[in-house]
Amino acid sequence: MPKVLKTCYIISAVTILAISASILFFQKEFRYPFPAVKLSPVSEHIILDLTSVLSGVRRLGADIAWVQLLQYYGSPEKPVDKEKEYELSLDTTRHILGLKPKEESGNGHAENHYNPQIAGGGYTGFLNYCLRIVDLDPYFSYVYLYGSGALAWNLNRGDEALVLLKRGIESMERYKENITSDLHRPYWRFNLYVSAIIYRKRGESEKMISLLDTAARQPEAPNVVKVILANIYQNAKKYGAALELWKEIRQSGDPSYFAKSGDKIKELNALLTQRQ
Amino acid sequence: MKKLISVAYYTFVENIRNKIFYVILLFGIVITTASLLMAAISGQQNLRVLLDFGLGSIEFFALLTVGFAAVTLILEEIQSKTIYLVLTRPVSRSTYLCGRFIGLLLAVFCGMAVMAMIHLLILFLNEWHFTLRYLLALGLSGEKIMVVGALALFFSLFSSSAVSSISFTVFFWILGHFSQEINFLANRSKGVATKVVGKMIYYAVPNMQYFNLKDFWDVPNFLGRWVAVSFIYGIFYTAFCMLLCLWLMRYKEF
Amino acid sequence: MTVIETTNLTKIYKRSHLGKVYLTTGITGVSFSVNRGEIFALLGLNGSGKTTTIKLLLGLLKPSSGESLILGERTHSAKVLKKIGFMPEVPYFYPYLTGSEILHFYARMSEVDDVGRRVDKILDLVGLFERRNKRLSEFSKGMLQRIAIAQSLIHDPEILIYDEPISGLDPLAISEMRGLLLKLKSEGKTIFMSSHFISEVEKVSDRAAILARGSLARIVEHGAWADREGELERIFIKEVEGASELGKIKI
Numbered sequence: 001m002p003k004v005l006k007t008c009y010i011i012s013a014v015t016i017l018a019i020s021a022s023i024l025f026f027q028k029e030f031r032y033p034f035p036a037v038k039l040s041p042v043s044e045h046i047i048l049d050l051t052s053v054l055s056g057v058r059r060l061g062a063d064i065a066w067v068q069l070l071q072y073y074g075s076p077e078k079p080v081d082k083e084k085e086y087e088l089s090l091d092t093t094r095h096i097l098g099l100k101p102k103e104e105s106g107n108g109h110a111e112n113h114y115n116p117q118i119a120g121g122g123y124t125g126f127l128n129y130c131l132r133i134v135d136l137d138p139y140f141s142y143v144y145l146y147g148s149g150a151l152a153w154n155l156n157r158g159d160e161a162l163v164l165l166k167r168g169i170e171s172m173e174r175y176k177e178n179i180t181s182d183l184h185r186p187y188w189r190f191n192l193y194v195s196a197i198i199y200r201k202r203g204e205s206e207k208m209i210s211l212l213d214t215a216a217r218q219p220e221a222p223n224v225v226k227v228i229l230a231n232i233y234q235n236a237k238k239y240g241a242a243l244e245l246w247k248e249i250r251q252s253g254d255p256s257y258f259a260k261s262g263d264k265i266k267e268l269n270a271l272l273t274q275r276q
Numbered sequence: 277m278k279k280l281i282s283v284a285y286y287t288f289v290e291n292i293r294n295k296i297f298y299v300i301l302l303f304g305i306v307i308t309t310a311s312l313l314m315a316a317i318s319g320q321q322n323l324r325v326l327l328d329f330g331l332g333s334i335e336f337f338a339l340l341t342v343g344f345a346a347v348t349l350i351l352e353e354i355q356s357k358t359i360y361l362v363l364t365r366p367v368s369r370s371t372y373l374c375g376r377f378i379g380l381l382l383a384v385f386c387g388m389a390v391m392a393m394i395h396l397l398i399l400f401l402n403e404w405h406f407t408l409r410y411l412l413a414l415g416l417s418g419e420k421i422m423v424v425g426a427l428a429l430f431f432s433l434f435s436s437s438a439v440s441s442i443s444f445t446v447f448f449w450i451l452g453h454f455s456q457e458i459n460f461l462a463n464r465s466k467g468v469a470t471k472v473v474g475k476m477i478y479y480a481v482p483n484m485q486y487f488n489l490k491d492f493w494d495v496p497n498f499l500g501r502w503v504a505v506s507f508i509y510g511i512f513y514t515a516f517c518m519l520l521c522l523w524l525m526r527y528k529e530f
Numbered sequence: 531m532t533v534i535e536t537t538n539l540t541k542i543y544k545r546s547h548l549g550k551v552y553l554t555t556g557i558t559g560v561s562f563s564v565n566r567g568e569i570f571a572l573l574g575l576n577g578s579g580k581t582t583t584i585k586l587l588l589g590l591l592k593p594s595s596g597e598s599l600i601l602g603e604r605t606h607s608a609k610v611l612k613k614i615g616f617m618p619e620v621p622y623f624y625p626y627l628t629g630s631e632i633l634h635f636y637a638r639m640s641e642v643d644d645v646g647r648r649v650d651k652i653l654d655l656v657g658l659f660e661r662r663n664k665r666l667s668e669f670s671k672g673m674l675q676r677i678a679i680a681q682s683l684i685h686d687p688e689i690l691i692y693d694e695p696i697s698g699l700d701p702l703a704i705s706e707m708r709g710l711l712l713k714l715k716s717e718g719k720t721i722f723m724s725s726h727f728i729s730e731v732e733k734v735s736d737r738a739a740i741l742a743r744g745s746l747a748r749i750v751e752h753g754a755w756a757d758r759e760g761e762l763e764r765i766f767i768k769e770v771e772g773a774s775e776l777g778k779i780k781i
Contacts, residue, residue, distance in 0.1 A: 008519060015516040022509035023479060030502045032456045032485060033495040056453035056484050059491045060332045063318070063325045070319055139494035142321060172496070223320060254319055282638040286627065293626035356622045361681060364588045364616040365639040366608035530590040 041128040062137035069129040127160040144168035146222040152197045153228040165194050223249050243268040280375045287379025304337035304391045330395035331490040335417045342384045342421050346428035347441040369525045413490040419510035420487035426517035433524040452484030482513050533720045534564035538596035541582050556582035557744045571731040572724040574741035580724035584693050615687035619694040621678035625667035640685035656680045692723040728763045742770045
C-alpha cells in the first residue's frame, strides 16, 4: 500500500476515534438546556419561531418575540383616533433618534396600561406571547417577572401570572442542585413573585407590598413592577417612597414609561410640597 | 509546508480583494449597527438584544461568505481552468486543497473579527460589561463556520454543482441545529427504522448545538469542560471532512 | 535520448446520465516518443484528441489504458512535474492577484530559489516588468498570454508542453512566439506543442504527429516538408480527409 494512502487511513481512523470520543464525552457532560421544540402558542408566528430553532438562534428568536410582545402590549387594543396614534408612534421615534419624548401628552406604551378604559382585562393574548418567548428561551428570566407583574397587577389575571411563574420555576428546577449566585437570583425571584400574587389574592396587602418592595429593589427588576408598587404607595399616601421609584424608572430611560415618569415626579413633588 | 502556506496566503489575499467579500462584510456591519434600532424598542432588554443581534449577524454573514466561497473554491477553479496551472506543478492535491481551505477560513475569520470589533464598540458605548464568554461564543461560532465550510467543500467536490452543494450545506446546517430534537424523537419512537435513522443522523451529522454557546448565554452554570471538547470536536470533524475531500480530489479528472 | 514516451495511450470518457452510461473515445492506441532538444508538434482537427493527449501527459487525466512516461517516470510524480512548464490554450489566472504576485505564487509552487529575483527577470523577459503591480483582471489578452509564457518558464524547466501557443495571437505576437520557441530550443529545452497553424509548425518543428479521429495517423519528419512550402499541409489534409464530423463547405 502506498505510504500516502497508509497515512490517510491512519489519520481517518484517528479522526473518527476522536469524534466518537467527543460524542461520548458530550453525552455525559453536555445537557442540552432547551426543551423539545413545540408549536408556538401565537399561531401567526409559528414559522418565525421554527426558523429560529432550526437556525440555532433561539435567543434571537426570543428577543424578536419580546419586541413583538412590547408592541402588542404597547398598542391600544381599543381603537384610538388618528391623532393619538400618531402621537404614540412619534414618542417611539423620538426615543430611537435620541430625542426626549414630549412631556405633555402621548405617554406611549404606559397610556394603555393605566387608562382603565383601555386596559384592565384586555390583551387576552398576553400570556401566550409570554409563553412563546419562554418556549424559545426558558432562561429569559426577565419575561417571567415582567409578564407576571403585568398579568397580576395591570391586567388583574393572577392565575395566568402564576402559570407563567410556574413555568419559570420548572425551567430552573433542573439546576437547583447546583445553586450558585448565578442561579439563585432568578429562581428566588420567581418564588418571591408567586408569594406576592398569592398574598394579593388572599387580600393580605401588607405582606404583598413587603414582597413587592423586595422585588422592586432587585437589580434588573422590571419597571412594570416598580410602577405597580409606586402606584400602591401613592394610593397609600406614601409619596416619598413612590417618588423614589418613579425617579428610578425615569433614570432607566425606558421609553415605555419615560413621559409618564416625568408627569408622576411632578405630581408627587407637588403632593409632598402640599403636605409640608 | 512552505507550499501550503503560500497557497493559503494567496487564497487569503484573493478572497480579501474580492468585491463580494466586501459587500457581505458591509451588510454585516450595517445589520449589526441596525440592531441599535431594535434595541431602542426593547425596553429594558436593549443590551441583550444588542448582544444577540450582533453575535447572530456575525455568524450569519460568516456562514453566507464561507458557504458560497467554499462551494466555489474548487468548482470555479475547475470551470475557469486556473487549477491546471497549479496541479501541473510539483504540488500535491492535498497541499493545494488544504491551503485553499485554510486561506478561505483566514479571510472569513478576518471578516468576523472586523464585525466583532464594531459590535464590541457598540456594546461598550451602551455600557455593556465585557465577559470572556463573548470571546468563547465567538470562537465557537468560528468553529461552526469552519465545519460548515468543510462540509460545503465536500459537497462541491461530490456533486460538482454549486446549487446542489449550497442546498446540501444549508440542509446540514439546519439538521445540525435540530439534531437534539431528532435524538429526542428517535428515543421516543417505537419504530425500529425511525430509531435507527434518527440515531444515525444524530451521530453522523455535526451537532451544531455544541458550538452554540451564544444561545446558552443565560443558562445557569452552563460553562464547563464541554467547551474545550467542542473545539476539539470541531477540528476533528473538519479534518474528517477534509479527508473525504482529499479522497474525492484524488480521483478527480480535469 | 527519449524525453516523452507514450505507449498505446487510450482515453475513453464515461458520462452517466439517468442511469445510462455514454462512452466517448478521446484517443486510442496513441504511441509516440519525443527526443531531447527537439520541437515536436501535435496536429489535428478540432476534437481529434490533442488536448486530451496533453492532459494525459500532465496527469490531469488518467488513461483508460496504456501509459505515458516523461524522463522515464510516470507523469504525475512531483519530481517530473518540477521539470515541466505548461501553458494552456487559454490562460486563466486568479483575477485579484497582480502579475508579480501570480508569478511569485507559481515560483513557490515550483520550488524556485531566490523567487524575487527570478520573478523580476522573467517579467523583464516577457516585457511586463513595468506592469507587474497591475491586477490580472485588468490585463489585455496579449498581456495574459505573456504572463502564461512567464509562468511556464519561471522555474527554468527542461520540458515545455504548450497547448495551442499561438492561438488568438496577432501576427506580431506570432512572430515573437516563433522567435521564443527557437530560442528555447537553442537553450536545449524540449518543446511539445499542439497547434492548428501548420505554416508555423513547418517553421519551427523538427517532427509532427497527426491525430485523426483520436488515433495517431502519421508521424512526419522535418525532411518530408523541408524546402517544400505547404507540403506539411498537404500531408495533413491527406491524413485527416474524411475525419471531420462536419460536412464540407460547398464552394
